[in-house]
Amino acid sequence: MKSTIHEVFGYVSDCVNNGNPVALVTVTGTEGSSPASPGQVMAVSAGGSAFGTIGGGASEAYITEKVAEALKNSERPFSMSIDHAEKGMVCGGRMEVFINILGNFNGLCIFGGGHIAQSLALIAGQAGFYVTVVEDRPEFESEFKSASYIVCSSGEYDKTDPAKDSGFAVICTRGHSTDDAALRYCLGKDLKYIGMIGSKSKVSELFSKLRSEGIPQPELDRIYAPIGLDIADSAPAEIAIAILAEILLIKNNGSPNHKKFCK
Numbered sequence: 178m179k180s181t182i183h184e185v186f187g188y189v190s191d192c193v194n195n196g197n198p199v200a201l202v203t204v205t206g207t208e209g210s211s212p213a214s215p216g217q218v219m220a221v222s223a224g225g226s227a228f229g230t231i232g233g234g235a236s237e238a239y240i241t242e243k244v245a246e247a248l249k250n251s252e253r254p255f256s257m258s259i260d261h262a263e264k265g266m267v268c269g270g271r272m273e274v275f276i277n278i279l280g281n282f283n284g285l286c287i288f289g290g291g292h293i294a295q296s297l298a299l300i301a302g303q304a305g306f307y308v309t310v311v312e313d314r315p316e317f318e319s320e321f322k323s324a325s326y327i328v329c330s331s332g333e334y335d336k337t338d339p340a341k342d343s344g345f346a347v348i349c350t351r352g353h354s355t356d357d358a359a360l361r362y363c364l365g366k367d368l369k370y371i372g373m374i375g376s377k378s379k380v381s382e383l384f385s386k387l388r389s390e391g392i393p394q395p396e397l398d399r400i401y402a403p404i405g406l407d408i409a410d411s412a413p414a415e416i417a418i419a420i421l422a423e424i425l426l427i428k429n430n431g432s433p434n435h436k437k438f439c440k
Contacts, residue, residue: 202276204217369427372405
């Protein structure tokens with residue numbers, strides 16, 4: 178699709194503002210005969226749709242495919258070198274492209290709107306997450322100015338699918354029954370992280386109930402409960418930090434090691 182550079186940037190901006198993953202592909206150099214020119218740009222969505230062009234042909238199609246895969250895998254920005262002849266193009270030559278991964282594909286869905294949820298939504302947004310809060314109380318919406326707020330009862334989760342654009346979920350509703358409903362919904366989703374607030378006794382009781390209903394252990398192993406890193410404190414704001422720290426460990430494939438260096 179032929180578009181001006183301003184139109185491509187506008188498309189990318191719309192994607193980012195809507196919390197959708199998008200990549201900006203920029204031609205950084207060419208050698209020999211190439212259909213592309215340095216500075217040409219193209220945007221690619223996670224669904225594989227291209228907006229703009231970097232020369233067309235098999236090379237552009239190959240780059241579009243690889244970029245769409247990178248978006249789905251939440252990869253970091255990277256560069257590629259393309260030999261046009263290897264892609265079956267008669268022009269020969271080469272081109273270098275840089276792929277900048279943009280848009281907030283790290284979606285966090287928080288079930289519950291209490292004090293912990295309010296603190297978590299704030300700091301998660303600052304950390305680059307696109308936050309969705311799910312609550313059945315509309316009066317709490319004013320506490321979540323930087324998050325998407327969905328008024329939804331636990332019985333409507335399957336219908337509204339509030340976590341459809343999220344990779345991470347935190348369950349901190351105001352009661353055991355609503356926590357249970359949110360957890361069952363989340364277990365049916367392809368989420369990288371499912372965390373649930375609760376005491377060890379509450380978690381043990383719920384897990385025993387789920388096992389008796391035939392939920393396999395590998396599914397239960399997906400749940401982080403009690404939630405968050407152990408920071409030896411129960412203040413809502415500090416619990417929120419502990420939860421986000423655990424989420425970041427999962428997102429970044431890290432480990433809870435101290436970085437302190439002893440001389």
